[in-house]
Amino acid sequence: MNFVERNAKRGFGQPVITGRGLTVFSVVSFAYYKDDMNFFLNEFDLSKEEMKSAILYCKNRQCKLIDSPSDRYCVGCILRSISEGWKSIQDDFIESDGISISKNNGTVYLGTKEELEDDEFGVMGWVLAEAVEKKWLL
Structure with missing residues (x-):
């Protein structure tokens, strides 16, 4: 299941976790630097499925599929x-x-x-x- 959305009103068009303002890049970059997955998931109130969805979205560069004029890439990428x-x-x-x-x-x-x-x-x-x-x- 995909837990990533782009929405001009949430995340200013950046790919975010569905229903939240947490960007895919934030999930990826914080997960990269953290050593304890459970701590990380609790810190951001994420399910493992949401994190996996964000990681795969970023890894596969799905952000390159621009569907709307308001779509943006993540800050930091x-x-x-x-x-x-x-x-x-x-x-x-x-x-x-x-x-x-x-x-x-x-x-x-x-x-x-x-x-x-x-x-x-x-x-x-x-x-x-x-x-x-x-x-x-x-």
Whole structure:
């Protein structure tokens, strides 16, 4: 059963757990970083079936099926950044000892350029979803 919907009034067109504002990407990314599935499910008041549905939705990139002008990709996923025309910022920074500094205005980021890129540009949600599926044998 599919527990994922897109609704302009819930999640602003992002794929969410049906009847809730919890995005698919939130489920995937939090599940990726958590080590205890039961704690995770309780924390978000999710059933295992809802979580599986979100993981499979993301893994299979079903979000690419745009049905409505209000449909959006999840915040945090690289597909959202690409669809909005974002460009890589790696060339705008120099990195030294794990700290990134902007070439233009001296903005400092306490992390590598790769970490900065992930924070600003997003990550490949489907890769996280594949890892979660393997991690928890869904």
